[in-house]
Amino acid sequence: MNSDNKLRGEESMGIGKVAVIGSGIMGHGISQVVATAGINVALNDISDQVLEKAKSHIAASLDRGIQRGKLTEEDKKSILGRISYTTDIAQAVKDADLVVEAAPENLELKHSIFRKLDQYCKPEAILASNTSQYSITELASVVANPSRVIGMHWFNPPVAMKLIEIIRGLETSDAVLNEIETFSAAVGKETVVCKDSQGFISTRVLVAMRLECYRLVEEGIATPEDIDKTLRLAFGHPMGQFELADFSGLDIEPAACEALTKTFGDRFRAPQILLHRVKAGKLGRKSGEGWYKYDK
Numbered sequence: 399m400n401s402d403n404k405l406r407g408e409e410s411m412g413i414g415k416v417a418v419i420g421s422g423i424m425g426h427g428i429s430q431v432v433a434t435a436g437i438n439v440a441l442n443d444i445s446d447q448v449l450e451k452a453k454s455h456i457a458a459s460l461d462r463g464i465q466r467g468k469l470t471e472e473d474k475k476s477i478l479g480r481i482s483y484t485t486d487i488a489q490a491v492k493d494a495d496l497v498v499e500a501a502p503e504n505l506e507l508k509h510s511i512f513r514k515l516d517q518y519c520k521p522e523a524i525l526a527s528n529t530s531q532y533s534i535t536e537l538a539s540v541v542a543n544p545s546r547v548i549g550m551h552w553f554n555p556p557v558a559m560k561l562i563e564i565i566r567g568l569e570t571s572d573a574v575l576n577e578i579e580t581f582s583a584a585v586g587k588e589t590v591v592c593k594d595s596q597g598f599i600s601t602r603v604l605v606a607m608r609l610e611c612y613r614l615v616e617e618g619i620a621t622p623e624d625i626d627k628t629l630r631l632a633f634g635h636p637m638g639q640f641e642l643a644d645f646s647g648l649d650i651e652p653a654a655c656e657a658l659t660k661t662f663g664d665r666f667r668a669p670q671i672l673l674h675r676v677k678a679g680k681l682g683r684k685s686g687e688g689w690y691k692y693d694k
């Protein structure tokens with residue numbers, strides 16, 4: 399990997415092998431996208447059971463692609479053949495050119511993973527995090543060479559969403575940024591780049607909009623149904639904010655609000671109407687009820 403990468407056009411020549419840490423909602427989707435682009439991926443998680451689940455989610459998603467006529471059985475076979483599964487992080491990352499960390503949103507956990515990456519990866523490997531809010535500079539503080547650490551924020555579901563938000567830590571090098579832009583294009587995604595700042599672009603804008611929707615309900619001005627309908631029909635959003643919150647899970651929101659409030663003040667404080675729902679276990683689709691009710 400070197401700074402000539404920016405001259406290489408859209409094809410990523412430097413990244414031939416990727417490791418993904420965490421095989422949950424994001425990690426298995428990211429692995430599928432990378433393998434579909436013809437690149438080998440090692441997917442790592444803490445148990446074989448979880449990895450089996452990821453494997454079946456990927457196979458089911460590829461089957462949907464076949465049903466829609468976008469893939470053939472042969473494509474499915476070769477994509478699946480490019481993904482390996484292991485609970486051994488050292489094994490997963492040892493020859494990776496790029497590692498995408500997609501473990502749960504917990505700073506201590508992410509730091510412990512980055513310490514391991516520092517120990518087991520090739521010195522020239524790029525270390526990316528899919529964090530939705532943690533400072534990339536802070537994540538990079540536990541590795542010997544922070545210039546190789548970068549934020550690579552994918553969106554849910556990674557297979558369908560076109561954007562990757564790239565976050566540049568204080569010490570991220572130009573070469574690493576160029577390589578990640580090139581790689582993102584090679585796996586079929588568009589990119590935006592922003593400086594390391596709480597909530598980046600997407601989380602900051604999303605939370606601001608969502609909290610205003612929650613306040614409209616809290617003040618008794620409108621129902622979730624009508625606010626979602628407004629967002630869909632007046633602004634062309636594919637989903638309303640209440641529908642989207644239920645899809646992603648309400649339990650991740652209080653921590654995001656707290657971190658944004660620490661940085662930007664009261665405009666990001668979580669409203670009672672959200673906190674009470676989370677305390678009552680109404681977490682969205684996964685619990686059967688959030689802002690809306692779902693058949694289990």
Ligand SMILES: NC(=O)c1ccc[n+]([C@@H]2O[C@H](COP(=O)([O-])OP(=O)(O)OC[C@H]3O[C@@H](n4cnc5c(N)ncnc54)[C@H](O)[C@@H]3O)[C@@H](O)[C@H]2O)c1
Binds near residue numbers: 448
């Ligand atoms: N879900 C979303 O909509 C979304 C969107 C963008 C970014 N993100 C970010 O992506 C990251 C992952 O989110 P997710 O929704 O996929 O979470 P998830 O809970 O679905 O998956 C996390 C996976 O990491 C595994 N894991 C836990 N500890 C591990 C360890 N030490 N080593 C390896 N694997 C480990 C878990 O077993 C789990 O399978 C988070 O930082 C989150 O903020 C999530």
